[in-house]
Amino acid sequence: MILNQSVNRGEVWEINEQGSSFAVIRAQVGLYAKFYDAAGSVVMNTELNQGINLTVSYAKIVLLSKTDMQVQVWVSKFAYDFTAQPDRARTALSRIRPLTYGVNKLLDYDPPRLRASIKSDVGMYIGGENMRVNSGVVENARYYPANSNIETTAYGDVMYFVSNETERVLYKTESAQAMKYVTQHTITRAELEANNVDYFDIKIPPQLHNKQFTIKCIARHDTLSHETAETGWLNITIAPRLLVTNDDIELEDAQDMSRISVFGAAGRFSNEIPKVNDVTLSLSAGTHRVFMVESALDHDAQNKLNHANFGQSFGYFESISSSDDVFLILGNAEIFEERA
CATH class of the missing domain: 2.60.120.720 (Jelly Rolls)
Known part of the structure; x- marks a missing residue:
């Protein structure tokens, strides 16, 4: 089965499911896992990357994140089969998105997206789903001046921030x-x-x-x-x-x-x-x-x-x-x- 969870930094996600197949469908750098057998012994301790596909028998999995992220995993006794998408574009989409205050989504999680080009008439910060603004300090993001030509091959959520002003x-x-x-x-x-x-x-x-x-x-x-x-x-x-x-x-x-x-x-x-x-x-x-x-x-x-x-x-x-x-x-x- 596919499981989804929003995991905060330092938070543990415990999955009590038996299986022999485990795959990470969606995650960021900084995700770790321990696999336990029915007796409670650790059978595997490893760092996980998005796309990893493991064959290991387990009765429980404990995931630990070093950063805030959205995690999607496959947990089952049946093997997870993933066919890689082609690296050449089949279609192209163009649109204009109004930018407002606060941290907002610029691009949705979208695996078929190979790359995106972005240009804004105002300066803005761009980051992933772990982007935060605390007391005016922007974390986990990069600033791009107005009219910068921005390109990304990320297919996960892409967030932006311009200002916190609500007036x-x-x-x-x-x-x-x-x-x-x-x-x-x-x-x-x-x-x-x-x-x-x-x-x-x-x-x-x-x-x-x-x-x-x-x-x-x-x-x-x-x-x-x-x-x-x-x-x-x-x-x-x-x-x-x-x-x-x-x-x-x-x-x-x-x-x-x-x-x-x-x-x-x-x-x-x-x-x-x-x-x-x-x-x-x-x-x-x-x-x-x-x-x-x-x-x-x-x-x-x-x-x-x-x-x-x-x-x-x-x-x-x-x-x-x-x-x-x-x-x-x-x-x-x-x-x-x-x-x-």
């Missing part, structure tokens, strides 16, 4: 530059760009076309540091917004904008206390330009501090991110397989 940062400020006032209800992309309004681009994959997703916006506002004896208290209304192109900027002129409210508030604000809000929106597939603006030009801001449209406001977006699974696709791997 995709769409925008993060580098300078805490205050967002500009944009009070117009209707404005074009060209006008915003001409006035140097800060923006970032967001790419919506086809599977998210016109579907709702959520982004987390973190913004900070500082009015307290602008208060003086002359201004007195500044009671300020804030209403940060995102102005987003309706069309794909890579395919269209994309001048029309949608206005997305992030939050609104009034009072005195400290830069030490961020405002966090989740915003739900939907966009067509393609690349959209997202402008970050302050839409409320307050009376106190105008009259006490001479703030003006397209001038700097009191606040800025610290970051905009999403935990939506579609945004956690970190890259793509092109895979070409040659099979027997």
